[in-house]
Amino acid sequence: MNRRLFIHRSAILFTLASAGQGASCFGNTDKQELGYTIKQFEDEGLVQFSYAILADRKIVLVDPARDPAPYYAYAKEQGAKIIAVVETHSHADFVSSHLEIHQDQNVPVYVSKLLQATYPHQTFDDGDTLKISDHIVLHAINTPGHSADSISVLLKDRGNDVAIFSGDAVLIGGVGRPDLREYSGQQASQREKLARQLFHTVNNSYLKLADHVLLYPAHGGGSFCGNAIKDLKQSTIGAERKQNFAFQKRSEEEFVQLILSDRSPIPVYFPYNVALNRKGAAALHTSLSGIPIIAASMAKVLESKVVDTRKAAQFRQSHFPKAINIPERSKSESWIGTFIAPQESFYLVADTKQEVQLQLEKLAKIGYEQFVKAAVIYGDYKGQKSATFDQAAFDRNQTDYFIVDVRTVAEAKAEPVFKEAHNIPLAELTQHIAELPLDKIIVVHCASGYRSAIASSLINESAPGTRVWDVGEHIKEYKQSKN
Structure with a gap:
């Protein structure tokens, strides 16, 4: 299996010469004059952002997605070396490649001690720093609320605050939901505790930053991890003072009530992802290579659930009995993770080998590739027909x-x-x-x-x-x- 870039990504490059300056996309400034470069990677399906911070030909990655190949390609392109990975928290909606990068590149992974990670790591909490170059230093800030283990990463250039990588603590137009961890084995009462912590994170950490500080979150509009998120890729603290509902002046009680008032259902795969990220996922290529790909005539579909990713019109004309149709589309992996419980084996159906490959790679983003009993190429198999709308x-x-x-x-x-x-x-x-x-x-x-x-x-x-x-x-x- 080729290790290609399986996540459809767009990358946004920001170059800044010194603290306090605005970002210019794809600027022509001589790289020798820059203090650092920030590159944002986007997984459009999960609306997830990850980052490469480059300075002095050294790179620190923040919240990398499941496939490390795009980061390796960027490092090679820049003639740079990856020196560290920072995880802002144990993610619920996607699986990170932090352990694979650690094993491949022999670099440390920095996380809060509150994350309780079981993979090799270094703690990164209030007061801790990570030096990239003589002028560029990353500072850890404990910012609980979305989760107890959440940290934000403040980038300083010559001692001046320039950018903050917020994880899910603060999002553009909103904040991370404080109710996800109750689905990870903790008590429901934790929701209110985390909501109160989130109030103090916003007021005691973020509102004290200067307006010019750039904000780089882990998610954009449409993510399950927050409400009222705007469809933007980056912001500033000044802009958030004006547009972010969580930044508006209100009492702690009012804040908690507001944060907990609108909670949409949470996909069942979230607690599984939290646990998997705490221990670290297997290398992507290794995990995908063991999945058998078979013809429809070979599938014993009555023994397991069946997820059919073909178009609805194709499905209605012919499908396996009791199959669930989740057609290929942006976010389709999240719908699979909503209706198929973790550890539940299933057949994955697509129309061609190429489409099978795409679906397996998408499932790997939420760690579900290991539950696929076999990937099935449906082809011209004659199955069951669904009733059509009269x-x-x-x-x-x-x-x-x-x-x-x-x-x-x-x-x-x-x-x-x-x-x-x-x-x-x-x-x-x-x-x-x-x-x-x-x-x-x-x-x-x-x-x-x-x-x-x-x-x-x-x-x-x-x-x-x-x-x-x-x-x-x-x-x-x-x-x-x-x-």
Whole structure:
């Protein structure tokens, strides 16, 4: 298996000559004159950012993603050497390559002592520093709230604060959720404790920084790790004073109530990722190379769950019995990690060998490649056919059907489509399937047809024989008729 760059990334390069200056993208400044360079890597599917801080031909990585190849390529391109990895916390939504980089490059991994890491590491807490060059030094700041072990990394140039790598403590427009760790074996009461710590992190650490300090978070808009995150890649403390709801003046009690008031469901893979990151994941290439790839005729699918990543139209025409359809799309790995529990083995289905490869690589981002019993190339296999949406029959009398809207609560309230629809967000659907009137035809819709494809397959997987119609892309016609 080729070790290619499996995460679709865009890289943003920031060059700054001295403290207090703004960032210029892809600047032509002579690199010999720069104090340092910051390169941001983006995983668009998980909306995850990682960083390479370059100074004096030495690189420190912050929160690297599962595949270390992009960082190695950047170091080679710059004629530089990776000297350290810093983890801002034990991540819940993706698997980091910190252990693999440590083993490959023989470099230390810096984490808070509160993380309780079981891999070789050096502690990095309040007062600790990591020197990259004569002028560039990284300072650790304990910033609990998203998690107890969260740290932020303050970059100083000649003693001046220039940039802060916030992990999930502070995000652009918001802050990291304080309720994730209760799903990692700790008590639910920890939510409030962490929310209070987050209040003090914002007020005692971040608000004391100067407006010009650049903010580099671990996530952007659309991440599960925070609410109200803006779709931006970097910010400044000054901008956050104006736009970040958590930076606005309010009492601790008001802050805690606000932070805990809007908590969407958490994918089941999050606690698994936290634990895996605490011990360190296996090397990517080694982990992927052991997965068998087989033809559909060889799969004994009744023995395990089946996740079919083909397009919804292909799935409806032919699929394995009780298969779950999670079509390839941005964030599809997160949906798989929502409906397949950690340690639960499953077959992964795609249409071609190339698509199988893509799906395995995406699953590796959340550490699920090790649960794949085999990757199945479906090809022209003749399987089971799903019921199709009878639009004419549905339009004659919609009250004859039980309509399920699997959009979020906010989406359903903002733009109702069918008067008689019952809103059950997709992330919560499996908890309510037993409550559905299975003697009626279930009609499922979302905003575009993607989530309804997943939902209809989930209902059929849980309650075989149920008559389910997926409105699919027809929903666009109904939405247009409302306007």
